[in-house]
Amino acid sequence: MEDKDKTKEELIEEIKVIKARLANLQDLENKYKSAELGLKKAKEELEIEAWGHAKTNEAIKYLYKELDKKNKELQTLDKLKTDFINIASHELRTPLTIIREGISQVLDGIHGQITPEQREFLSICLEDVDRLKRVVSDILDISKIEAGRFKLIKEQVDIVSLAKVVIASFYPKVKSMGLEMRENFCKQAAIAYVDKDSIIRVFINLISNALKFTDKGYIEISVRDKPTDIECSISDTGRGISEEDIPQVFGKFEQFGNTEMAKEKGTGLGLSIAKSIIELHQGDIWVKSILNKGTKFTFTLPKYIEKDMPEGEDIPGV
Amino acid sequence: MPKKILIADDEPYMLKLIAARLKANNYEVVMASDGLYAVIKAHEEKPDLIILDIRMPVGGGMGVFENLRMTTDTMLIPIIFITAHPSEEIQRKVMEMGAEDFIAKPFDADELLAKVRKALGEDVDKSQAQ
Numbered sequence: 311m312e313d314k315d316k317t318k319e320e321l322i323e324e325i326k327v328i329k330a331r332l333a334n335l336q337d338l339e340n341k342y343k344s345a346e347l348g349l350k351k352a353k354e355e356l357e358i359e360a361w362g363h364a365k366t367n368e369a370i371k372y373l374y375k376e377l378d379k380k381n382k383e384l385q386t387l388d389k390l391k392t393d394f395i396n397i398a399s400h401e402l403r404t405p406l407t408i409i410r411e412g413i414s415q416v417l418d419g420i421h422g423q424i425t426p427e428q429r430e431f432l433s434i435c436l437e438d439v440d441r442l443k444r445v446v447s448d449i450l451d452i453s454k455i456e457a458g459r460f461k462l463i464k465e466q467v468d469i470v471s472l473a474k475v476v477i478a479s480f481y482p483k484v485k486s487m488g489l490e491m492r493e494n495f496c497k498q499a500a501i502a503y504v505d506k507d508s509i510i511r512v513f514i515n516l517i518s519n520a521l522k523f524t525d526k527g528y529i530e531i532s533v534r535d536k537p538t539d540i541e542c543s544i545s546d547t548g549r550g551i552s553e554e555d556i557p558q559v560f561g562k563f564e565q566f567g568n569t570e571m572a573k574e575k576g577t578g579l580g581l582s583i584a585k586s587i588i589e590l591h592q593g594d595i596w597v598k599s600i601l602n603k604g605t606k607f608t609f610t611l612p613k614y615i616e617k618d619m620p621e622g623e624d625i626p627g628v
Numbered sequence: 629m630p631k632k633i634l635i636a637d638d639e640p641y642m643l644k645l646i647a648a649r650l651k652a653n654n655y656e657v658v659m660a661s662d663g664l665y666a667v668i669k670a671h672e673e674k675p676d677l678i679i680l681d682i683r684m685p686v687g688g689g690m691g692v693f694e695n696l697r698m699t700t701d702t703m704l705i706p707i708i709f710i711t712a713h714p715s716e717e718i719q720r721k722v723m724e725m726g727a728e729d730f731i732a733k734p735f736d737a738d739e740l741l742a743k744v745r746k747a748l749g750e751d752v753d754k755s756q757a758q
Contacts (some may be wrong), residue, residue: 321632400713401711402637403712403732403733403734404642404712405749406733406734407642407712407733407734407735408641408642408645410734410736411645411646411649411736411737412641412645413650414736414737415645415648415652415737418652418737420648420649420652421648438687443734446734461716463716471657
């Protein structure tokens with residue numbers, strides 16, 4: 311055998327080599343093991359991180375859900391509020407009509423003669439029923455505007471003739487109060503593209519407001535056809551609004567000065583409604599006032615321009 | 629001969645008061661407290677005008693309206709709707725259906741009488757005479 315021929319030294323050498331390889335292998339195995347350990351650790355770390363992400367995601371989802379819930383709760387509350395106002399206002403209408411009609415029939419003598427005292431007190435009742443009626447309809451309008459359910463039916467309207475009609479309805483009252491009604495209109499028609507009924511409402515609210523606070527002098531209504539819009543103003547020679555009160559003028563249920571003196575109590579909603587209506591028309595409304603001199607409310611309305619016409623309409627005979 | 633008006637409303641006080649007001653203005657009045665009764669009375673009495681509350685038991689105002697439009701004896705009678713739940717939609721709907729007029733509660737006697745006269749074709753001469 312050749313092996314047997316190898317010298318002892320050679321064998322020792324070989325053993326050494328084998329031992330070195332073995333050591334090498336062991337080293338490799340150790341390295342592998344430690345690498346495996348490292349990987350395992352890294353994996354664990356990653357898992358922890360992933361778990362953390364999942365948890366964060368869960369938390370975010372939960373928060374979103376909570377937000378959504380709160381949002382829905384708020385929406386429900388808002389709807390409840392609107393519903394309540396609607397129902398309350400509607401349920402007030404029938405009894406109000408009955409009370410008003412009952413009183414006015416007795417006053418009109420339909421059910422027999424009444425004494426002057428009875429007339430006086432029934433007239434007081436009727437006046438306050440009318441006030442209640444105005445409050446109910448104002449509250450209903452405000453709630454409609456706030457709920458975005460106040461629909462404008464726009465058409466071409468000559469603001470000069472509209473103002474004339476509204477003013478005419480105030481003449482008897484203005485006269486009985488010893489005031490003067492002045493008109494300051496542009497010569498030609500001022501055509502705006504607006505919801506007629508709601509603009510009548512704005513004029514009525516602003517003129518009523520002016521009358522309420524004016525004891526002497528005049529109320530002046532002006533309509534101007536400006537290049538960009540129609541500008542209307544209602545000015546009076548009344549007691550005016552103090553500087554600190556001006557920012558609240560258009561607020562809800564705001565009443566200034568000695569309203570007890572006013573012949574007809576307001577609802578505190580008239581100016582707020584006027585502002586909302588003008589804003590729905592993309593117009594502006596503002597007030598200038600000097601205490602004890604007078605107040606001037608001005609508002610602008612969009613002019614009628616051809617492109618406002620809905621397509622396919624107003625083609626008679628086609 | 630006085631013109632005959634049928635009023636249908638489920639609110640008895642409302643019915644009584646509208647009737648009193650119309651009677652005081654020389655109209656003959658027939659009353660109905662629900663939709664079914666309104667249809668029966670319309671056929672029996674052939675009124676010149678019908679005033680209908682939109683919300684009534686046994687067929688609301690709109691149901692009565694549609695019913696009356698289907699028979700020849702009642703199809704031409706002018707109809708005014710009254711409601712305590714007014715909205716632009718309802719108003720547009722009843723006017724499109726062919727109602728004569730629309731009254732929202734709370735209303736006052738002047739408004740009611742003016743609309744009644746207009747529906748009966750009486751308003752022109754009276755307002756000009758004043």
